[in-house]
Structures are given as C-alpha cells and as structure tokens.
Amino acid sequence: MYLPDFDYHSPESIDEALSLLANLGSGAKVLAGGTDLLHKMKQGDLAPKALVSLKGLDKLKGINYVEGRGVVIGALSTQNDILYSEVLAKKYPSVSHAAKKMASNQIRHLGTVGGNIVNAVPSADLPPILIALGASITLVSTSGKREMALEEFFVEPASSVINEGEILTEIVIPDGDLTGSSYHKFGLRRSGALAVVGVAASARVAGGVIEEARIVCASSAPKVIRTPKAEAFLAGKSPAPEVLEELQAIVESEVRPRDSIRGSAEYRRNLAGVLAKRALVDAVESGHGLPAED
C-alpha cells in the first residue's frame, strides 16, 4: 500500500519546525507518531504536500515532575512512555492505566500523547483522565505561545482550537488536592478496540464526603465532555448506593451519544451512566491507583 507523495522535513529545533510550518502553510502536516496521520493518508483521506517530522525534537520528549508545576508530559511521549513512566506510576497510575487500554503494544510504541489529543477524536482514551486531573496544554507558533485547559481544546469530531502552524508541546497535570482518579473503558475487545464509551472520574474526598468531583466522558458526545450537572450533584455527597443511582441518571441525561457501528446511542447512554458509577467509586476508594478489576 503506497502513501501519496509528499516532501519530508525533519527540523532539529522547535523554532525551525515552527518557521517551516509557517512557510509551508496549509499544505503541511505535523508528523509525530504517525499512527493516525499515515493511516488517513493510506486510506486516501489526506494528501498533505509536506510532512514536518518532530522526531528530532528531544525537548518534546520525557515525563517529569517539576516542583511548582506538577507532572510535565512532553507531547512526543509515546503511549508506552506513559504506560511505563515511573513518575506517573508514583503520582497517577490512573493515567498509565488509561494508556494500557489503548491500541496494541506496537502502536503504543509509536503513537504519542500529543497526537492522541490533537487528533481530537471523541473516543480518545487519554483526554478524559487528563481533563479529570485538570491538565493544561501549551501550544506554540511563530507568533508566541498560549496555555489553556485541555477541556477547552476540543470543538467537535476531528476539530480543535489549534491553529495552522501551531504545535502542541506539553501537557501539565498540576499539583492539586484531588485524592483519587480512574478511567473505565468499555471496548468490543480487550485489545485494539476504540472505546464504545470511556469515562474518567476524579474526586477530592475528606472524611468520606466528596468535596469536589469531575466526571469526563469519551465516545459520549461529539467531543470529550465533562458532565457539570453530575459534578455539581456529587459535591457534599458520599458514594452511597442511592447517590450512585442518581449519578447514573444525571450522567445519562447529560451525554449526547450517537449511533455507530460500535454501539447504539441508547446503549452508549446507559453505558456512560454505568461506567461513571464505577469510575467514581474507584476514584473515591482506590485513590489514583489501579481499579480493582485489573
């Protein structure tokens, strides 16, 4: 299977990459892991005139804890870098767990966290848990740099607020007082399957009472979404059975799933409610650790 023709550029610095993108304009695409981009090009959905490879930009790699900032994840970190990161294993195993649920080992060695975000598909596995943890991102271009909350990045399927000529450089999970988080994904297989629905939860719990919670749903709307009504409802509650039943109903009222080959809208609506309960219970009971089922 042949890819369409294109010119290839491999800049050695971020500045060089940004000026290349600025000069090449709309015909150029950024190449990170390539697992989505090359797939689209092979399928004939995209035929960029040029690819600007980020592979030489070592500054965009690595996962580190930086005092005063939090966990800083370089956008070129692969999904397996996330899965095997000692920093994340210590601070947020829930994020590593979400990476483990993705694709296959071979794809996880190529695909990057930046690519998973910039592709902006509603079924992406890393954005829900990152949004639940309040992550922010940094976008740079020749005209400067901007930071924003990850949850403000997505617009609709395959669409985000990123501008032509911009590169996502890093993701930061800020230090905070959240006491737990988890991600629950349901796919049609254990491996190599996109989420039928994925739900991440985070919580700040004190004395058995939820002071603050986030519920973030993938494959449940045209983009990864938070569920503000459910989050407001949970404040001040403990995860008693009747609270969880009501949580499910509220989440089901807030998601906007569609029918697709992976599941009907009705099925997905129900699944989002069920997974929200499970994710919340794990976030409350297991801290940032791995869910009991795994």
Add this chain to the structure above:
Amino acid sequence: MNTIEDKEGVKRYMLSLTVNGDPHTVVVKANTTLSQVLRNELALTGTKQGCELGDCGSCTVLMDGKPVNSCMVLALEAEGHEVTTIEGVAEGAKLSDLQESFVNHGAVQCGYCSPGMVLSAKALLKRNPHPTELEVREAISGNLCRCTGYVHIVEAILAVSEGRTTPPEETNAGGEA
C-alpha cells in the same frame, strides 16, 4: 538529510539505518514505509505486509528493541535507529530458543504471523523474563493469528520463560488412548 532531485523533479532522500547489526544506506522517496525498504530494498522478506494499516502485526519489527508496525513507520523516521527483523533473530544457522520453541510447540501453521509473533515475544522476554500467561497474551495482542487459536503460541513463549523449548513430557505417554 541529503536529497537528490531527478530530471522530473522527484525528490529522493539518503537514509542511513542499521538493520540486524549491519549499517545500510538506501535512497528512498519520502512516501516509502519501513516495511517497503526492508522487503524491497534490503530483500528481507521475512517481514510480512498484511493489513498495512497497523492492525494485524505481521510487519512487526524491533526499532531500538521495541516492537513497532513497520507499515506505519516512514522509512525516513528510522534514520539513525537500530532495526531488528526476523532474519536477525537466529544466531547464525542456529535458531533462537524462541524460534525453536515455536517449532516444537506447533505454534507455526501457515507462518504468516510468525515473524511478528517471535519479535513481539522477544521484546516481551527482554523486558519481563518471567511473564504470566496474561502478560504474554497482552504482549502479542497486536499480532493476529488466524490459524493456531494462539494456545500453542502462548505455550511456546511461556516455555522459553521457564528455560524450555519443548512441551512438558506427556505423563501418560504410551498409556490408554
């Protein structure tokens, strides 16, 4: 990266990479994948091309020791990297323990998935010399096999992790059918 432009204006790139310990330099167009270079330029046809979309794993090679789908890697992205294909697994004419074990366990049927399976297993045992059955199954979950049902493949890999290349001795050999 050095480029050459021909009369028609087609651009080609000089690519240097190491395959099975041998340094190679080849001239490729940008749209060439790593699997195409291995098979067509270097005649290493042990790497198979199946789905060519990163799903089936038959094109699996190790890049710096990590399994990747070589159909989803631009050849130019392998610049400066060390690639191991199935041709680089045996020690000369002697099969590696994993290959020997695959043969002895009947883990090879049509053989199309076998190169990728062996390389995924090799990377697993390097990272984790004593995996559980679940860890073996997870490690090869990106390698599809339509013949074996995976059971003998999993047994072959677990055997090597226990220092064997043959199945355990049958306890009722010669006994009742």
